[in-house]
Amino acid sequence: xxxxxxxxxxxxxxxxxxxxxxxxxxxxxxxxxxxxxxxxxxxxxxxxxxxxxxxxxxxxxxxxxxxxxxxxxxxxxxxxxxxxxxxxxxxxxxxxxxxxxxxxxxxxxxxxxxxxxxxxxxxxxxxxxxxxxxxxxxxxxxxxxxxxxxxxxxxxxxxxxxxxxxxxxxxxxxxxxxxxxxxxxxxxxxxxxxxxxxxxxxxxxxxxxxxxxxxxxxxxxxxxxxxxxxxxxxxxxxxxxxxxxxxxxxxxxxxxxxxxxxxxxxxxxxxxxxxxxxxxxxxxxxxxxxxxxxxxxxxxxxxxxxxxxxxxxxxxxxxxxxxxxxxxxxxxxxxxxxxxxxxxxxxxxxxxxxxxxxxxxxxxxxxxxxxxxxxxxxxxxxxxxxxxxxxxxxxxxxxxxxxxx
Amino acid sequence: xxxxxxxxxxxxxxxxxxxxxxxxxxxxxxxxxxxxxxxxxxxxxxxxxxxxxxxxxxxxxxxxxxxxxxxxxxxxxxxxxxxxxxxxxxxxxxxxxxxxxxxxxxxxxxxxxxxxxxxxxxxxxxxxxxxxxxxxxxxxxxxxxxxxxxxxxxxxxxxxxxxxxxxxxxxxxxxxxxxxxxxxxxxxxxxxxxxxxxxxxxxxxxxxxxxxxxxxxxxxxxxxxxxxxxxxxxxxxxxxxxxxxxxxxxxxxxxxxxxxxxxxxxxxxxxxxxxxxxxxxxxxxxxxxxxxxxxxxxxxxxxxxxxxxxxxxxxxxxxxxxxxxxxxxxxxxxxxxxxxxxxxxxxxxxxxxxxxxxxxxxxxxxxxxxxx
Numbered sequence: 001x002x003x004x005x006x007x008x009x010x011x012x013x014x015x016x017x018x019x020x021x022x023x024x025x026x027x028x029x030x031x032x033x034x035x036x037x038x039x040x041x042x043x044x045x046x047x048x049x050x051x052x053x054x055x056x057x058x059x060x061x062x063x064x065x066x067x068x069x070x071x072x073x074x075x076x077x078x079x080x081x082x083x084x085x086x087x088x089x090x091x092x093x094x095x096x097x098x099x100x101x102x103x104x105x106x107x108x109x110x111x112x113x114x115x116x117x118x119x120x121x122x123x124x125x126x127x128x129x130x131x132x133x134x135x136x137x138x139x140x141x142x143x144x145x146x147x148x149x150x151x152x153x154x155x156x157x158x159x160x161x162x163x164x165x166x167x168x169x170x171x172x173x174x175x176x177x178x179x180x181x182x183x184x185x186x187x188x189x190x191x192x193x194x195x196x197x198x199x200x201x202x203x204x205x206x207x208x209x210x211x212x213x214x215x216x217x218x219x220x221x222x223x224x225x226x227x228x229x230x231x232x233x234x235x236x237x238x239x240x241x242x243x244x245x246x247x248x249x250x251x252x253x254x255x256x257x258x259x260x261x262x263x264x265x266x267x268x269x270x271x272x273x274x275x276x277x278x279x280x281x282x283x284x285x286x287x288x289x290x291x292x293x294x295x296x297x298x299x300x301x302x303x304x305x306x307x308x309x310x311x312x313x314x315x316x317x318x319x320x321x322x323x324x325x326x327x328x329x330x331x332x333x334x335x336x337x338x339x340x341x342x343x344x345x346x347x348x349x350x351x352x353x354x355x356x357x358x359x360x361x362x363x364x365x366x367x368x369x370x371x372x373x374x375x376x377x378x379x380x381x382x383x384x385x386x387x388x389x390x391x392x393x394x395x396x397x398x399x400x401x402x403x404x405x
Numbered sequence: 406x407x408x409x410x411x412x413x414x415x416x417x418x419x420x421x422x423x424x425x426x427x428x429x430x431x432x433x434x435x436x437x438x439x440x441x442x443x444x445x446x447x448x449x450x451x452x453x454x455x456x457x458x459x460x461x462x463x464x465x466x467x468x469x470x471x472x473x474x475x476x477x478x479x480x481x482x483x484x485x486x487x488x489x490x491x492x493x494x495x496x497x498x499x500x501x502x503x504x505x506x507x508x509x510x511x512x513x514x515x516x517x518x519x520x521x522x523x524x525x526x527x528x529x530x531x532x533x534x535x536x537x538x539x540x541x542x543x544x545x546x547x548x549x550x551x552x553x554x555x556x557x558x559x560x561x562x563x564x565x566x567x568x569x570x571x572x573x574x575x576x577x578x579x580x581x582x583x584x585x586x587x588x589x590x591x592x593x594x595x596x597x598x599x600x601x602x603x604x605x606x607x608x609x610x611x612x613x614x615x616x617x618x619x620x621x622x623x624x625x626x627x628x629x630x631x632x633x634x635x636x637x638x639x640x641x642x643x644x645x646x647x648x649x650x651x652x653x654x655x656x657x658x659x660x661x662x663x664x665x666x667x668x669x670x671x672x673x674x675x676x677x678x679x680x681x682x683x684x685x686x687x688x689x690x691x692x693x694x695x696x697x698x699x700x701x702x703x704x705x706x707x708x709x710x711x712x713x714x715x716x717x718x719x720x721x722x723x724x725x726x727x728x729x730x731x732x733x734x735x736x737x738x739x740x741x742x743x744x745x746x747x748x749x750x751x752x753x754x755x756x757x758x759x760x761x762x763x764x765x766x767x768x769x770x771x772x773x774x775x776x777x
Contacts, residue, residue, distance in 0.1 A: 022441045029435035029443075030635060038429045045417035045604060047754060052715070053414035053599075058706045059715035061408060091472035091606065094634035098622050124624025124633055131623055135485075223635060228429070230472065230606045230637025247621060248479045250503030259500060260475035261414060261599060263606030263640070332440070340440035 023388045026340045028173055028318050028375035034226040034276050037269040044265035054262045065264050072271035079278045082210040088234045088254045093200035093221035094124040096234040100196045100217040101128045103244040104165045112162035118142040119360035121169055147310035148177035148361050155184050165194045170202035174344045174357040174373055175309030176318030189214040200224050204277030227273035231266035284378050288317040291376050291385045298389030318375045322367040326399045334395050339388045342373050407714045407759045412549050412750035418602040424646035428639035446638045453645025460648040462585030463611045469628045473608040474576040474597035475500040480610050481572040481593045483621045487512030490540040494518045494526050495735035501543050522737050524553035524683035531560050538568025547578035550719045550732045551683040552692025561590035580651035581689045586611050603647030607640035658753050663690035665751050665760055672764040691751040702745040712766050718746050
């Protein structure tokens with residue numbers, strides 16, 4: 001009906017397309033949608049599909065919409081190994097992070113006004129914490145080691161009697177570095193301190209078992225795992241105990257934690273995309289590993305190349321690289337019609353600021369200002385990686401020569 | 406199957422869906438990125454801004470995209486200053502009422518502006534407001550239940566003169582009647598995509614002075630830093646297209662809807678003991694809410710549902726509970742009559758045949774005793 005075939009035939013790998021369509025190496029910013037997720041979405045939009053308001057329980061149209069929303073909630077919960085009713089749909093990870101941190105701070109401030117997070121978190125966590133500082137909270141921003149990792153010791157040392165919440169990301173969005181969570185989660189549980197994890201970059205790429213790891217709040221975003229933009233969720237363990245204070249009021253949807261009409265189509269697509277990502281986890285991982293190896297080998301042909309983040313403890317789909325004597329901005333702009341890469345988070349737009357993540361890792365000078373992020377995924381082909389690698393090497397060489405002239 | 410619940414949500418127009426399709430898969434850049442794919446999506450978002458601004462009588466730069474009407478309403482009222490005085494009408498959507506009550510808990514003084522039995526904001530109540538800056542006053546443009554349209558423009562000068570920021574919730578009005586942000590003279594206005602045949606998950610707050618906005622979703626430079634989070638590109642593009650179509654078809658749609666509504670009302674008034682709420686007010690062309698003394702509204706809804714007719718009692722955001730509609734209560738409608746309320750909200754694909762089917766079914770149901 002909607003000529004999906006023609007839509008999806010536009011894979012960037014075709015050589016005829018390669019001149020016009022840039023190679024997309026910014027999967028950490030957002031991913032294209034999985035075809036099955038798009039198809040599922042199309043059934044929830046028009047008059048023939050489940051378009052009704054899932055809160056309109058006074059008629060069959062609404063009941064059917066509610067049913068598929070609840071199915072989606074159940075499917076996501078099954079993969080995370082949690083209860084369906086522990087999941088609250090939001091507009092994405094930014095909202096989930098805001099809700100988790102502000103919501104916990106507000107409802108537990110009588111117990112203490114101290115929060116622990118890290119200096120290398122996503123901006124939605126950092127800015128929320130800075131807002132709370134303006135409201136009288138104290139926040140400790142942990143610094144990772146030079147490889148981007150925290151130890152249990154780092155976390156424990158930052159705790160005080162006033163600490164109510166620790167918020168750490170599972171996988172860093174700029175370096176791909178994986179933070180081990182199990183021991184931290186256990187230690188915090190023993191101390192009765194709530195633990196929030198921003199899993200936007202890890203969901204669908206690393207296994208997360210909420211029945212085993214005592215995480216209290218977990219943020220997910222669909223558009224990082226081939227679902228639609230504009231939807232995510234927050235896992236809230238034991239709603240009575242966490243007593244999260246909502247950001248939005250009125251409407252009663254999502255157990256009163258997040259009112260507003262639920263975007264049925266986005267939620268249904270999120271569940272399907274998450275299921276596919278879960279099923280393909282090993283295959284996607286290996287595919288990215290192979291691509292990463294190729295790209296690293298190519299970039300090693302250049303002198304003065306430096307990879308940022310612990311190579312032993314990172315996801316293979318994100319590669320953070322600094323090129324000596326080449327500014328990241330110059331490289332990104334020079335390549336922007338051919339290869340889509342970024343200097344860091346897309347949430348720090350246009351503003352050509354050096355990465356706060358790398359800065360927190362103690363990286364400075366040229367290595368800091370020359371860092372670019374290449375991120376790829378399921379639909380990136382070897383041919384694209386090779387071509388992109390060649391273009392990047394050529395451009396780095398050209399920019400270095402220009403600098404000498 | 407007859408769908409008469411368009412004030413709860415509308416199906417996405419096929420033309421809107423077509424505009425959205427490429428943004429699910431072909432153009433998947435993050436709009437905040439510098440490279441070509443990112444620039445393509447950014448320019449699509451800017452086009453949508455223009456389309457929406459044209460429908461709403463605003464300029465493109467005044468639009469802040471949100472996840473929907475509820476978030477737009479929350480953002481409109483949000484303040485960290487507990488000295489901010491708030492005043493809202495007694496018939497606001499729960500997202501306004503509940504946000505205001507929450508702010509009241511945090512110390513903000515709150516006044517409720519009463520409405521008359523016809524659902525109109527009481528002008529004397531506006532004059533009697535004891536407010537001075539900083540203050541935010543919220544009066545909805547068209548009510549989601551009765552469809553009653555408020556003379557918002559009449560009050561804005563008065564309210565602004567005492568230093569209040571005036572907000573209107575135009576979620577139900579947009580696309581059904583002409584809505585002009587500038588002419589209304591308000592400083593903030595909420596709108597939503599899924600009420601105008603666009604997708605769910607997208608709305609906007611229109612603001613004339615964004616320096617006064619206190620964002621509550623932080624952590625990203627999107628929407629000038631006033632609303633962080635990766636832009637919901639496909640939905641924004643859909644909202645834009647829906648706005649473009651709504652503007653082009655505004656008069657044809659509203660003429661058709663009004664004609665259908667009048668046919669429906671002509672038949673309704675023949676039913677004994679039936680009251681049309683806000684009957685003699687200027688209402689949205691698609692909305693009629695009525696009650697029938699002595700009838701159990703919930704039961705009637707269920708029976709209509711069994712006949713595959715989807716109507717509602719009032720707001721979907723307030724379904725469940727068994728309480729009479731706060732809107733009707735505020736209008737002084739007696740509880741039993743309010744509990745019998747049925748809202749019919751028509752849409753652009755509804756037909757005359759459906760109206761007659763509805764009337765026939767309704768009349769047949771009344772012959773049964775179990776509704777009484």
